[in-house]
Amino acid sequence: MFGPDVTFCGVPRCDLDDPSTLTAADVVIIGAPYDAGTSYRAGARFGPKMIRTTDYLEHDSSRPHLALRVDPLRDMKVLDAGDVLMPGVEGKAALDALESAVWTAAEAGAIPLILGGDHTITWPDVTGVARARGWGRVSVIHFDAHADTGDVQYGSLIGHGLPMRRLIESGACRGDRFLQIGLRGYWPEPPTLQWMAEQGMRSFEMHEVVSRGLDAVLEEAFAIAIDGCDGVFVSVDLDVVDPGMAPGTGTPEPGGITSRQLLDAVRRIAIELPVVGADVVEVAPAYDAAEITSFLANRVVLEMLSGIAYRRTGGTWESIPKTLLEGRAAPLRPSREDGSSSQAPRASSAPRRGRRAARTR
Numbered sequence: 042m043f044g045p046d047v048t049f050c051g052v053p054r055c056d057l058d059d060p061s062t063l064t065a066a067d068v069v070i071i072g073a074p075y076d077a078g079t080s081y082r083a084g085a086r087f088g089p090k091m092i093r094t095t096d097y098l099e100h101d102s103s104r105p106h107l108a109l110r111v112d113p114l115r116d117m118k119v120l121d122a123g124d125v126l127m128p129g130v131e132g133k134a135a136l137d138a139l140e141s142a143v144w145t146a147a148e149a150g151a152i153p154l155i156l157g158g159d160h161t162i163t164w165p166d167v168t169g170v171a172r173a174r175g176w177g178r179v180s181v182i183h184f185d186a187h188a189d190t191g192d193v194q195y196g197s198l199i200g201h202g203l204p205m206r207r208l209i210e211s212g213a214c215r216g217d218r219f220l221q222i223g224l225r226g227y228w229p230e231p232p233t234l235q236w237m238a239e240q241g242m243r244s245f246e247m248h249e250v251v252s253r254g255l256d257a258v259l260e261e262a263f264a265i266a267i268d269g270c271d272g273v274f275v276s277v278d279l280d281v282v283d284p285g286m287a288p289g290t291g292t293p294e295p296g297g298i299t300s301r302q303l304l305d306a307v308r309r310i311a312i313e314l315p316v317v318g319a320d321v322v323e324v325a326p327a328y329d330a331a332e333i334t335s336f337l338a339n340r341v342v343l344e345m346l347s348g349i350a351y352r353r354t355g356g357t358w359e360s361i362p363k364t365l366l367e368g369r370a371a372p373l374r375p376s377r378e379d380g381s382s383s384q385a386p387r388a389s390s391a392p393r394r395g396r397r398a399a400r401t402r
């Protein structure tokens with residue numbers, strides 16, 4: 042909608058109005074250029090554009106992951122549906138259009154991965170996935186500085202501080218299978234926290250994340266997420282990261298997790314849990330510095346895709362190779378004293394396919 046007309050890292054385009062273009066798709070990327078729900082700084086409508094393009098590598102639809110040794114854009118069929126038309130003045134109509142797009146991708150058997158946009162979009166995102174995968178059967182893991190469980194914002198039921206309440210109210214997902222990580226600061230107010238407790242939500246405030254460690258928090262969240270649910274939706278608000286590492290966002294709250302922690306957490310979720318949908322939201326490029334936040338959001342998407350691809354090879358968190366180069370060389374590599382010059386070409390052509398076959402059980 043706000044262009045340019047490019048796809049995420051150069052992956053092939055698909056058309057949600059033409060289901061034949063979705064055949065055998067593993068992941069469908071959908072842009073949601075919507076920021077009419079912001080309560081403070083607007084600008085997240087330019088998030089999809091920046092998340093797609095902020096990457097210093099060639100946009101060649103290939104990203105071989107150093108640590109996981111998969112290339113998610115080649116090992117899986119990842120398509121980009123472009124942006125949904127989401128005029129802000131049409132409030133619910135814009136969100137309905139997104140819900141329909143997400144549902145279409147999920148119904149085709151793909152994982153919808155939505156690029157926001159402000160956090161309002163998680164309401165249609167999870168609703169669309171739940172309609173396809175089972176109402177109340179999808180748990181949510183939500184990274185954010187804010188709970189986004191408010192009831193009314195400026196007299197409206199639509200807003201980026203409210204989507205999680207709308208989802209739980211509708212039954213699209215269960216309150217007691219709703220996991221929040223990274224909350225901090227001075228919002229919401231106690232009555233909203235009481236409502237959250239009544240729903241059985243599990244919200245990890247930064248004090249708990251710091252005192253127990255993020256890994257322990259994730260382990261507890263994972264156990265809840267897969268208890269009685271068939272899939273997990275992951276919603277990443279970039280403001281979960283400290284504003285020092287993610288300044289380009291609408292409502293920055295000091296004292297967040299690091300970008301490294303977020304990437305590892307997303308990777309681990311994608312490897313260990315059955316992800317059926319995800320969104321990456323609240324990138325507001327106008328407030329960014331040196332594109333720090335856009336670069337991070339692009340990598341959050343790639344980490345998600347790489348984790349999903351690694352899970353499909355049978356990989357686990359524990360099976361991630363401990364060192365970068367171990368096991369990569371061809372077993373009968375000629376020594377340099379032979380005068381053989383075959384090493385460099387073999388290293389680059391010894392193909393991902395071969396390496397994958399060796400690791401896949």
Ligand SMILES: [Mn+2]
Binds near residue numbers: 185187201278323
């Ligand atoms: Mn949020």
